[in-house]
Amino acid sequence: MAKADVSPRRTRIQREKRQAIFEAALDVFSEKGLRGATLDQIASAAGLSKQNIVYYFNGKEAIYSQLLESLLEEWVSPLRDLSAEGEPMDEILTYVSRKMEMSRKMPRESRLFATEILHGAPRLGEMLTDDLKTLVDEKAAVIANWMVEGRLATIDPHHLIFSIWAMTQHYADFDLQVQAVLGPVRSDTRFEDAEAFIKHMLVRALLP
Template identity: 60%
Template sequence: MNMESEAPARRTRIQREKREIILEAALEVFSANGFRGSTIDQIAEAAGMSKPNVLYYFRRKEDIHETLMERLLETWLAPLREFDESGDPISEIRSYIRRKLEMARDYPRESRLFANEILQGAPRIMPLLEGELKTLCDEKAEIIKGWMRDGKIARTDPWHLIFSIWATTQHYADFDVQVRAVLGPERGGDGRFEDAARFLENLFLDGLRPKT
């Protein structure tokens, strides 16, 4: 029986730990090589386990990838879900930019995993993109449009605003090597994320404040 299909409560502590070791190793392999360029053998080697042992917990490479993508999307969408209609629009958008940059800093491998999947045409997550992600974005776009109607922020396209925040914040994960190389040793340390946050806040929020 595929261990992935068993209820978590039925797994022993050791089984749960083994699965986490495999998933951690797979994240490293997939984020570096993409789905097509990764193999069970590579994942087993990274996990320090035999291939049959890996296949005991996950029947196929696809099962490992699917588990990682489900976790990733849950984490990735959390900041957008917290967009609060009753909150101050400028504060809500500032918080969203900050949280997305924190994720770029803390989850660079997950970001590259997602980018690799998208670049391949999203064959394994298209239903999630067209379903859960689209529904969430449409819902938050309506909130943004409501703020515009109330004169709380300047009028713009809410979907492209969301896309722009994704693009600028995730750049610091997906192109981190380039960012650090261009900034150099003096500016390419951990402080680059705070510098990026201040810049992006000015870029987005100054443009969104109502014109008086």
């Protein structure tokens, strides 16, 4: 009976420590990159010993790879939810809203992903050319079909998706620049203003 009580507790503690390590690693990697980060820095940020980190992960590369894999899956979930059964404009504008919300709430994740891509995506290359490409091609085909049906103006659906990525993720990856240019007053509503502007521009471009 005692063993049955202890095991779930240990499992919960292990989950909590792994999550603490991921959170700390996200801070360190998004600021310093993989090369500049050390296990000591991650351990310090997590409030754990280096031995604790090594117990759960076989080095910083293992932490980094698992972070990226989970990030990519979360990052593409709004696109995965774009439905062929919905109203075209509503589906695309909802996608913009979700991407902007992710940029607002997940700037560290966005910067980590951008850094990996800028370095040639050595740990994500296969996932990009297989899983991500398959998903983007599928959703581009949905958008293209809406255009054939006359429900959206005819433009390149792949570049439409790329443009939404670029416009929304800019506010995560270059937030310091955005705030510096807008100033303190306008910066308070930068995400709301940006979302409204992007949606307005897309509606004008996509109206049939």
